[in-house]
Amino acid sequence: MTAWVTDFAPTTAELNSCVACGLCLPHCPTFRLTGLESASPRGRIAAMKGVAEGVLDLDADFEEAMTFCLNCRACEAVCPSMVPFGRAMEGARAEITAQRPTARRRLRHLLLGRLLSNRGLVGLATDGVRVMQRLGVSRILPGRLGRGLRGLRPLRPVRAPALNGSGPTIGLLVGCVMNKWFSGVNTAAVELLTRAGYRVAIPGEQTCCGALVVHDGGIDEGRRLAAINIRAFDNVDRVVATAAGCSAHLKSYGKVISEGAQIAAGAADITQVIAELIASGKLPTLAADSGDVVLHDPCHLRHAQRSTEPPRQILRAAGYHVIDADPEGLCCGAAGIYSLLRPATSRELGTRLANLIDDRGELVATSNPGCEMQIRSHLDRGYRIAHPIELYLEAIRSSG
Amino acid sequence: MIDELRAALDSDRVMESKLELHLYGRDAGVYRGNPSVVAIPETTEEVVEIVKIAGRHEAPVVARGAGTGLAAGAVPTEGGVVLVTTRMNQIHEIDPVKRTAWVGPGVINLDLSHAAAPYGLYFAPDPSSQAACTVGGNIANNSGGPHCLAEGSTVNHVLALEVVLPDGTLEVIGSEAPDPIGLDLRGVMVGSEGTLGIVTRALVKLTPIAPDIRTLLCSFSSISDAAETVSGVIARGVVPAALEMMDQRIVEAVENWLHAGLPTHAAAILLAEVVGETAAVEAEADLIAEVARANKALEISVAAGEDERALLWKCRKSAFGAVAQAAPNYYLHDTVVPRTRLVETMNKVYEIGRRHDLLMMNVFHAGDGNLHPLMMFDASEPGMIEKVQAAADELVEVCVKAGGALSGEHGIGREKRDLMPLMFNTADLDAQARIKETFDPFGRFNPGKILPAGSRCFDQSGALPPGAWV
Numbered sequence: 001m002t003a004w005v006t007d008f009a010p011t012t013a014e015l016n017s018c019v020a021c022g023l024c025l026p027h028c029p030t031f032r033l034t035g036l037e038s039a040s041p042r043g044r045i046a047a048m049k050g051v052a053e054g055v056l057d058l059d060a061d062f063e064e065a066m067t068f069c070l071n072c073r074a075c076e077a078v079c080p081s082m083v084p085f086g087r088a089m090e091g092a093r094a095e096i097t098a099q100r101p102t103a104r105r106r107l108r109h110l111l112l113g114r115l116l117s118n119r120g121l122v123g124l125a126t127d128g129v130r131v132m133q134r135l136g137v138s139r140i141l142p143g144r145l146g147r148g149l150r151g152l153r154p155l156r157p158v159r160a161p162a163l164n165g166s167g168p169t170i171g172l173l174v175g176c177v178m179n180k181w182f183s184g185v186n187t188a189a190v191e192l193l194t195r196a197g198y199r200v201a202i203p204g205e206q207t208c209c210g211a212l213v214v215h216d217g218g219i220d221e222g223r224r225l226a227a228i229n230i231r232a233f234d235n236v237d238r239v240v241a242t243a244a245g246c247s248a249h250l251k252s253y254g255k256v257i258s259e260g261a262q263i264a265a266g267a268a269d270i271t272q273v274i275a276e277l278i279a280s281g282k283l284p285t286l287a288a289d290s291g292d293v294v295l296h297d298p299c300h301l302r303h304a305q306r307s308t309e310p311p312r313q314i315l316r317a318a319g320y321h322v323i324d325a326d327p328e329g330l331c332c333g334a335a336g337i338y339s340l341l342r343p344a345t346s347r348e349l350g351t352r353l354a355n356l357i358d359d360r361g362e363l364v365a366t367s368n369p370g371c372e373m374q375i376r377s378h379l380d381r382g383y384r385i386a387h388p389i390e391l392y393l394e395a396i397r398s399s400g
Numbered sequence: 401m402i403d404e405l406r407a408a409l410d411s412d413r414v415m416e417s418k419l420e421l422h423l424y425g426r427d428a429g430v431y432r433g434n435p436s437v438v439a440i441p442e443t444t445e446e447v448v449e450i451v452k453i454a455g456r457h458e459a460p461v462v463a464r465g466a467g468t469g470l471a472a473g474a475v476p477t478e479g480g481v482v483l484v485t486t487r488m489n490q491i492h493e494i495d496p497v498k499r500t501a502w503v504g505p506g507v508i509n510l511d512l513s514h515a516a517a518p519y520g521l522y523f524a525p526d527p528s529s530q531a532a533c534t535v536g537g538n539i540a541n542n543s544g545g546p547h548c549l550a551e552g553s554t555v556n557h558v559l560a561l562e563v564v565l566p567d568g569t570l571e572v573i574g575s576e577a578p579d580p581i582g583l584d585l586r587g588v589m590v591g592s593e594g595t596l597g598i599v600t601r602a603l604v605k606l607t608p609i610a611p612d613i614r615t616l617l618c619s620f621s622s623i624s625d626a627a628e629t630v631s632g633v634i635a636r637g638v639v640p641a642a643l644e645m646m647d648q649r650i651v652e653a654v655e656n657w658l659h660a661g662l663p664t665h666a667a668a669i670l671l672a673e674v675v676g677e678t679a680a681v682e683a684e685a686d687l688i689a690e691v692a693r694a695n696k697a698l699e700i701s702v703a704a705g706e707d708e709r710a711l712l713w714k715c716r717k718s719a720f721g722a723v724a725q726a727a728p729n730y731y732l733h734d735t736v737v738p739r740t741r742l743v744e745t746m747n748k749v750y751e752i753g754r755r756h757d758l759l760m761m762n763v764f765h766a767g768d769g770n771l772h773p774l775m776m777f778d779a780s781e782p783g784m785i786e787k788v789q790a791a792a793d794e795l796v797e798v799c800v801k802a803g804g805a806l807s808g809e810h811g812i813g814r815e816k817r818d819l820m821p822l823m824f825n826t827a828d829l830d831a832q833a834r835i836k837e838t839f840d841p842f843g844r845f846n847p848g849k850i851l852p853a854g855s856r857c858f859d860q861s862g863a864l865p866p867g868a869w870v
């Protein structure tokens with residue numbers, strides 16, 4: 001007998017792989033903040049197990065324990081038993097969606113699934129924000145909204161990227177938020193990849209990767225989006241994303257729908273590809289001294305993909321001296337839509353990271369739009385935050 | 401009682417939901433209990449209040465740190481209040497001159513070492529769980545670790561303790577002096593597993609970080625070659641900072657996770673570390689390599705830098721966690737045998753595994769003969785738990801017969817409670833029960849742990865019997 005109702009639920013094998021050793025506890029931001037077992041990875045797994053075994057109910061307390069989790073997957077990266085925590089958590093949230101339906105959540109999934117995948121709507125929102133930025137509205141907006149708006153980059157009109165070259169084809173997943181609001185990163189990606197001899201395809205039919213909605217338990221919407229992307233990227237050699245959250249999710253497409261295994265196997269984060277190209281000499285290593293940069297590792301790169309070297313290699317190749325923002329690697333608190341759902345916790349983590357950065361330097365690099373916005377909105381003015389490949393491209397340009 | 405607790409603490413630090421009670425029903429071992437309430441104090445005063453309130457309601461109080469204990473020490477087997485120290489995690493003071501620190505019981509072992517590092521100091525006890533476990537838990541279990549071979553276990557690093565006793569009084573035991581005047585009760589309190597008092601602050605010793613260090617990895621084609629090397633090294637008068645053995649199954653599991661390049665073809669590997677001044681360290685490392693070669697080592701390598709060294713230790717320290725890849729449950733023993741009987745005992749241990757058809761893995765502190773045989777199983781298979789228990793009992797018997805001890809470092813707790821008579825005679829047990837009675841006449845603190853029922857079996861007036869092991 002099982003208490004689960006969806007085919008995305010945590011599996012017995014996933015839950016049984018936890019031996020309750022507790023080694024993950026100190027790496028979990030919510031455990032660090034509260035000291036509570038129910039806010040720890042081990043406790044969350046035990047709660048899922050309790051529900052699976054029928055000892056616990058899938059009730060409000062369970063929902064609270066699951067939704068308090070940032071899904072940063074720091075626990076997963078340090079677990080010697082290789083518990084697939086992120087996967088299990090997405091499963092638990094899909095169960096909550098199915099068994100504790102609320103109008104609010106349904107609306108949220110609809111927004112995340114439909115709005116973000118609709119370029120027209122994102123464009124409209126973008127125009128709205130652009131006008132507000134022009135008017136300097138963030139200064140007069142109340143706390144949370146104002147902070148949110150301050151986290152955004154000054155928007156520039158999006159330039160259509162060039163499409164040429166004759167080498168292997170990389171499909172660029174430009175991202176729902178990324179393409180409009182972080183277009184500079186995509187432009188840099190296209191330029192660097194073409195310099196290295198790749199053909200870069202940006203299929204027009206592509207859509208939001210679905211990470212945000214799947215993390216929120218919206219597996220149905222998530223599957224719909226994944227299916228669209230699988231079709232859109234049918235003809236490319238590998239798919240590369242410029243946001244760590246997107247590349248991590250692409251790599252797990254096989255778990256989302258069975259047809260996703262192929263795309264997942266070839267998926268990569270842009271930092272991984274550029275670092276490879278630098279290592280193989282297809283992109284230059286500069287002799288310049290560009291000064292210090294403070295690097296924040298996005299959780300979905302550092303923990304979900306266990307990838308910490310590529311951004312460092314890129315920045316070093318650009319002549320930077322890299323300083324770790326946070327050796328402990330705790331989540332910045334953005335965590336997808338977490339910052340909207342749990343503003344207090346998000347803020348606590350954001351402030352913590354901002355203080356660490358503040359002590360270390362004024363130029364910040366990070367490779368995920370959520371982290372960038374979160375950091376910008378918690379730092380004072382006077383800091384610059386950019387993607388490592390943007391800094392690298394600038395260095396190439398200024399070195400002639 | 402819950403209302404009174406809520407009045408004494410913020411109400412959100414007193415928890416009684418089904419979910420919370422379920423989660424605080426176990427630690428990292430296999431036993432399970434049912435607390436009636438969970439309280440999360442932040443100050444010593446709150447601990448005193450909780451103890452007094454529980455006392456009025458005749459409820460047991462079970463202290464809990466990070467819950468990484470493996471012997472069910474923090475499991476409320478008889479219900480009651482689980483008192484969690486994770487929020488008492490302040491490092492109150494570090495004195496770099498006296499090399500001491502006053503810390504809260506909930507401070508994580510490794511956090512203390514990190515905080516002391518800028519002064520060139522660290523907290524020496526290094527259980528493999530050190531990234532997670534608390535200093536309070538270390539004290540209660542008198543925990544050791546790979547490096548306790550040279551540095552001793554927690555008891556050698558505790559100077560003074562502020563404790564709340566079962567009647568709610570607050571005492572400070574010990575002092576900054578290494579040998580305090582009067583009865584030295586620290587030795588009684590350290591290792592008492594929360595049965596005598598709840599530690600609310602501790603004054604611990606910090607140790608200078610050694611100027612140089614060498615870490616050797618030696619692999620062998622048989623367990624006995626590795627074990628002979630261990631005895632050989634010690635016989636030559638070298639006490640390495642750490643001397644650890646991992647068998648093939650363990651190495652495979654760890655390698656599968658970390659891809660550290662460990663030799664998975666070897667029957668056993670030894671990890672040896674020496675610390676001190678460069679010249680001495682080099683001489684000792686050479687000597688260890690020489691002994692290993694004499695015992696037919698397959699490979700001997702020295703960690704090239706701090707990163708490589710850190711990776712080797714990560715391999716060793718994540719061994720318990722990594723084994724879950726082999727089966728969903730493990731049962732771990734923590735027995736000690738004299739080093740001279742290591743080879744013979746190891747062979748018997750594997751023999752027991754074969755006879756009971758249980759996968760047996762071994763990773764342990766070879767230097768001090770502290771074995772950690774792990775039996776892998778799937779608890780959902782019917783009859784499995786009984787089978788494992790039977791094998792475990794045999795295993796302990798083999799070790800005790802070889803002149804060893806029940807527990808090297810993980811504590812007795814509930815798990816090994818009923819095995820105590822294997823090791824102690826009635827007089828020994830009685831003496832221990834008297835100590836417990838003196839501190840806790842009503843059996844409030846962590847009842848059902850360490851001492852089996854009926855330990856206080858006869859009334860022997862006068863002093864402790866000679867040779868009583870307390």
Ligand SMILES: Cc1cc2nc3c(=O)[nH]c(=O)nc-3n(C[C@H](O)[C@H](O)[C@H](O)COP(=O)(O)OP(=O)(O)OC[C@H]3O[C@@H](n4cnc5c(N)ncnc54)[C@H](O)[C@@H]3O)c2cc1C
Pocket residue numbers: 020021022023427428462463464465466467468469470472473474485505526527528529532533534535536537538539540541542543544545546593594595597598599600717720721808809810811813846
């Ligand atoms: C992967 C792994 C590796 C391990 N390796 C080692 C090792 O190498 N060496 C070793 O010795 N142990 C080891 N252990 C066992 C365990 O981690 C240690 O015993 C540790 O000291 C327990 O600390 P804790 O904070 O988790 O205590 P808990 O498990 O929470 O509690 C342990 C005991 O301490 C008592 N206690 C806790 N806090 C207090 C307090 N403030 N006052 C009074 N009593 C208190 C509890 O009641 C209980 O009896 C390992 C465990 C795991 C899971």
Ligand code: SF4
Pocket residue numbers: 017018019020021022023024025041042045075078079080081082083721724
């Ligand atoms: S998730 Fe992994 S690290 Fe955490 S308690 Fe379970 S087995 Fe240990």
Ligand code: SF4
Pocket residue numbers: 027028029030031039040041044068069070071072073074075076085
């Ligand atoms: S995903 Fe992050 S927040 Fe969630 S349990 Fe793991 S470490 Fe904690």
